[in-house]
Amino acid sequence: xxxxxxxxxxxxxxxxxxxxxxALPGNFLLLRRQSLIGDAISHVALPGIVAAYLLxxxxxxxxxxxxxxxxxxxxxALIELVRRLGRVEPGAAMGVVFTTLFALGVLMxxxxxxxxxxxxxxxxxxxxxxxxxxxxxxxxxxxxDPAALAGMPPQIFRLALVLAGLALFTVTFWRELMIGTFDPxxxxxxxxxxxxxxxxxVGLVAIAAVASFDAVGSxxxxxxxxxxxxxxxxxxxxLSRQIWWSMGFASASAILGYVLxxxxxxWFGSPHSVSAAGxxxxxSGVILAGTALFGPxxxxxxxx
Amino acid sequence: xxxxxxxFLQAGYNTALVTIGAALLGASAGxxxxxxxxxxxxxxxxxxxxxxxxxxxxxxxxxxWLTGEGRSLPGLMLGSALTAGxxxxxxxxxxxxxxLAEDAAIGAVLSVFFGFGVVLMTVIQTLNTGEQAGLAxxxxxxxxxxxxxxxxxxxxxxxxxxxxxxxxxxxxxxxxFDPEYAGGRGYxxxxxxxxxxxxxxxxxxxGLKVAGLVLIVALTITPPVTARLWTDRPGQxxxxAALLGAxxxxxxxxxxxxxxxxxxxxxxxxxxFALFVISLLLSPKRGLLAGLIRQRRFQTLVHERQxxxxxxxxxxxxxxxxxxxxxxxxxxxxxxxVTPEGLSAARRAEADAARWQLYRQSHPAEAELLxxxxxxxxxxxxxxxxxxxxxxxxxxxxAKRGEAL
Numbered sequence: 001x002x003x004x005x006x007x008x009x010x011x012x013x014x015x016x017x018x019x020x021x022x023a024l025p026g027n028f029l030l031l032r033r034q035s036l037i038g039d040a041i042s043h044v045a046l047p048g049i050v051a052a053y054l055l056x057x058x059x060x061x062x063x064x065x066x067x068x069x070x071x072x073x074x075x076x077a078l079i080e081l082v083r084r085l086g087r088v089e090p091g092a093a094m095g096v097v098f099t100t101l102f103a104l105g106v107l108m109x110x111x112x113x114x115x116x117x118x119x120x121x122x123x124x125x126x127x128x129x130x131x132x133x134x135x136x137x138x139x140x141x142x143x144x145d146p147a148a149l150a151g152m153p154p155q156i157f158r159l160a161l162v163l164a165g166l167a168l169f170t171v172t173f174w175r176e177l178m179i180g181t182f183d184p185x186x187x188x189x190x191x192x193x194x195x196x197x198x199x200x201x202v203g204l205v206a207i208a209a210v211a212s213f214d215a216v217g218s219x220x221x222x223x224x225x226x227x228x229x230x231x232x233x234x235x236x237x238x239l240s241r242q243i244w245w246s247m248g249f250a251s252a253s254a255i256l257g258y259v260l261x262x263x264x265x266x267w268f269g270s271p272h273s274v275s276a277a278g279x280x281x282x283x284s285g286v287i288l289a290g291t292a293l294f295g296p297x298x299x300x301x302x303x304x
Numbered sequence: 305x306x307x308x309x310x311x312f313l314q315a316g317y318n319t320a321l322v323t324i325g326a327a328l329l330g331a332s333a334g335x336x337x338x339x340x341x342x343x344x345x346x347x348x349x350x351x352x353x354x355x356x357x358x359x360x361x362x363x364x365x366x367x368x369w370l371t372g373e374g375r376s377l378p379g380l381m382l383g384s385a386l387t388a389g390x391x392x393x394x395x396x397x398x399x400x401x402x403x404l405a406e407d408a409a410i411g412a413v414l415s416v417f418f419g420f421g422v423v424l425m426t427v428i429q430t431l432n433t434g435e436q437a438g439l440a441x442x443x444x445x446x447x448x449x450x451x452x453x454x455x456x457x458x459x460x461x462x463x464x465x466x467x468x469x470x471x472x473x474x475x476x477x478x479x480x481f482d483p484e485y486a487g488g489r490g491y492x493x494x495x496x497x498x499x500x501x502x503x504x505x506x507x508x509x510x511g512l513k514v515a516g517l518v519l520i521v522a523l524t525i526t527p528p529v530t531a532r533l534w535t536d537r538p539g540q541x542x543x544x545a546a547l548l549g550a551x552x553x554x555x556x557x558x559x560x561x562x563x564x565x566x567x568x569x570x571x572x573x574x575x576x577f578a579l580f581v582i583s584l585l586l587s588p589k590r591g592l593l594a595g596l597i598r599q600r601r602f603q604t605l606v607h608e609r610q611x612x613x614x615x616x617x618x619x620x621x622x623x624x625x626x627x628x629x630x631x632x633x634x635x636x637x638x639x640x641x642v643t644p645e646g647l648s649a650a651r652r653a654e655a656d657a658a659r660w661q662l663y664r665q666s667h668p669a670e671a672e673l674l675x676x677x678x679x680x681x682x683x684x685x686x687x688x689x690x691x692x693x694x695x696x697x698x699x700x701x702x703a704k705r706g707e708a709l
Contacts, residue, residue: 035408036347039415043518085584085592088529091407092346096529096580099522103573106444106519110565126422219422223415230408261423272430274423281419288412298402 005137010153011129015254015280017159018212022224023250024166025205027243030229031181037202038225040098041209042218044075047105054112065210072206075101127217129276155215162211166204173197178239217277224250227284234295253284310558318455319561322447325459326514326553330523332466333507334549337524338531338542339500342480347410348395350521353508354414355391356384357421357517360442361428368431377454377513385509391417392501445516445569447557454513461510469503476500477538516569523549526576533587552576604629605679612653615642656682659694
């Protein structure tokens with residue numbers, strides 16, 4: 001028996017992977033002032049997943065993934081449509097669209113509740129990190145045993161794949177992403193196709209959100225899109241360093257948050273643990289508050 | 305139909321009270337949301353509403369400790385107002401004191417406060433008071449089983465908030481449009497902004513029980529965005545947004561009361577969005593239908609103008625739409641002969657085309673604004689004195705050309 005491997009390692013690892021997968025594209029969103037796209041997308045994942053369930057009748061990972069991604073793309077298109085036709089600022093257009101789609105998801109969920117749907121709004125919001133355990137991990141040697149590894153929660157492999165894909169995209173198109181972020185009109189003029197990369201970025205955000213959403217719930221997804229990159233932005237002026245900082249902050253939030261949620265209440269004499277998802281978001285907020293108070297680059301660049 | 309009874313307040317005193325309270329709330333939310341939208345801070349209310357969760361949970365825990373019963377609405381409202389206020393201050397502080405933009409500050413505050421709220425909710429689950437289910441309604445909004453005292457509190461509070469918004473409409477309008485001018489006129493801009501955000505916070509907290517904290521933000525955004533489609537004037541926009549908000553809340557609450565599995569918050573939001581879509585299609589100013597009609601009319605006028613000019617130049621006309629229009633107006637006979645009316649219309653068209661060309665050279669900015677009406681008779685578009693000036697300059701130019709020849 002090895003309680004660390006069985007009960008702690010996989011949820012913690014999944015938390016770290018999800019946090020990093022969201023924080024990586026979050027850096028670009030932050031600099032493009034599109035941070036709340038992540039917020040909107042993680043809200044509309046709910047109607048996407050419910051619609052996929054109602055259409056297919058299963059809760060298979062593929063159906064949920066396709067449903068949520070489809071809903072995210074639909075939401076982005078609708079936001080653009082409302083912004084153009086209603087001639088309102090992007091924030092307001094986003095508010096109109098994501099609340100409507102979320103309301104639609106809630107209504108569909110309530111209407112289908114009688115059909116014994118193993119999915120509820122709270123699960124969608126809080127996730128279920130604590131349940132992603134690895135019963136086969138009875139000893140350290142299990143880490144080298146393929147049969148035991150196959151018993152790991154599938155989210156771990158999915159998230160690792162998504163994170164690797166995101167990292168590959170970021171490294172490959174580093175120049176295009178950077179120029180498109182800092183100077184879209186210059187990027188246009190040298191043929192770096194900033195609009196194409198903008199769409200690609202939103203697509204990646206959707207994939208990161210959906211992949212993490214299933215494991216950790218929408219509340220961490222939103223927190224990880226914004227808090228680690230924002231804290232990292234207050235540490236450095238260089239984009240590459242900012243990304244490394246954000247990865248560090250994201251991992252620290254996930255690990256510390258998970259530990260505090262599991263063991264924190266015991267220090268107060270309570271036998272019950274609290275929500276790991278909520279605690280991870282809270283820790284990322286504490287880190288952000290710390291950098292906002294003491295970060296070396298917290299102010300505007302007055303000298304520049 | 306079972307929906308009609310609640311819609312016309314015939315489904316019992318409590319349901320009627322809840323419906324009226326929701327409508328008052330919708331009106332206040334629409335009105336305050338209009339100012340917030342004009343101030344370009346629409347999503348601040350998203351941060352405020354999510355930041356209510358820890359306060360809600362803390363108030364619940366505190367009340368269970370003190371009295372053993374945690375579901376008192378005034379206590380929960382007070383607690384949620386406290387942390388929502390903290391969240392608002394945090395957004396303000398992050399935006400002002402660090403280099404983060406407001407959207408990042410909003411996202412950070414809403415996710416962190418909500419996350420901490422979730423932690424506290426799991427603490428409540430371990431308290432085993434058996435009544436934590438009462439808090440679930442605040443997440444997505446539920447008017448089912450609402451107490452009479454709660455409905456009365458919501459109605460009165462929403463009414464008072466609405467009255468406060470009405471009393472402060474002048475400073476709000478000024479600060480939204482021209483903060484510097486408002487400052488010059490002696491309005492304390494900072495304090496007016498604070499009052500604006502304070503009332504937004506009040507509406508959010510009052511609306512938690514009805515619309516739920518994830519969806520209340522829609523009541524402050526969607527009706528104002530819809531009202532914007534109907535008018536360009538801020539005073540009218542606030543009134544229209546209040547009416548739309550009240551209608552959405554009224555109808556949504558009524559539908560919700562008519563059956564099972566119809567969550568109040570979601571239905572209010574969906575009704576508000578339906579009103580938005582209807583306005584987008586039908587509004588006479590910015591509606592899609594009106595735009596389509598305007599485009600068709602312009603196209604017809606272009607065909608008529610081109611046809612008339614072709615007549616003057618003795619060019620043959622092949623385009624079928626042009627031929628149809630010229631015949632319909634009585635400018636061409638069925639056999640293709642030009643009528644006397646057609647000839648004089650062609651002269652007028654030629655004169656108008658020349659006037660427009662000159663106007664576009666002499667007043668390019670104004671011409672750009674009026675370009676949608678360039679095919680109409682110039683006498684209808686431009687004032688008489690300007691028209692006379694254009695005509696005299698055209699006559700002068702013609703005379704000069706004559707001399708040169």
